[in-house]
Amino acid sequence: MSGDMVLFWRLRRNLLRRRADLFQAWLGLGLFLAALAATPAAMFWAGDTAHRHYARLAQQQAAARQHTPAVLLEDARRHPEPGSAEERRTRYPTEVGFTDPGGTARTATTDVRPGLPKGSTVHVWAGPDGKLTGPPLDAGQVRSRAMGWAVLGALAVQGAAAAAYGVAARVLERRNLAAWDAAWTETAPRWTTSP
Numbered sequence: 001m002s003g004d005m006v007l008f009w010r011l012r013r014n015l016l017r018r019r020a021d022l023f024q025a026w027l028g029l030g031l032f033l034a035a036l037a038a039t040p041a042a043m044f045w046a047g048d049t050a051h052r053h054y055a056r057l058a059q060q061q062a063a064a065r066q067h068t069p070a071v072l073l074e075d076a077r078r079h080p081e082p083g084s085a086e087e088r089r090t091r092y093p094t095e096v097g098f099t100d101p102g103g104t105a106r107t108a109t110t111d112v113r114p115g116l117p118k119g120s121t122v123h124v125w126a127g128p129d130g131k132l133t134g135p136p137l138d139a140g141q142v143r144s145r146a147m148g149w150a151v152l153g154a155l156a157v158q159g160a161a162a163a164a165y166g167v168a169a170r171v172l173e174r175r176n177l178a179a180w181d182a183a184w185t186e187t188a189p190r191w192t193t194s195p
Helices: 003-011 019-064 085-089 139-191
Strands: 066-072 092-099 105-112 121-126
Touching (some): 092 121
Antiparallel strands (some): 066 121, 092 105
């Protein structure tokens, strides 16, 4: 019997329905409606909070990181399939020299296009500590991460409602089993046959 059928069976008036069945049905319906109402609010709250956090982080990264030219100190590896679509996506680690935001000359390894000769110029992002880092988060990345947190917020509400229903159903089931056991203990002696 599907979950919807069980819910409606518990709400319907019949001789087999117990008070616990009715309570469980109303609890399930109430949790469903509460989760339905809370999901948009949870999505908005989680998404908005994440968006503000990642927007601040992007601003901090943009202020702290410097986009600077770097010179290859060695030839970049050649791709085995020159001119292929794979070559256009492939990057190889290559040693470069650059000047950090503090004006100090540094060397590091960064990923570059295949086949670039020694002395070629590429642009890298350097942090305040002089180490190479990625670019600051852009608007699309901020939006994407905020949307991910919004979806997680929705799933958290649905998961909490399902967990609450599962715990309540388990408690009610144990209570019913204990009641049946007590009732059978009382009734069993009347069902035994005497010689």
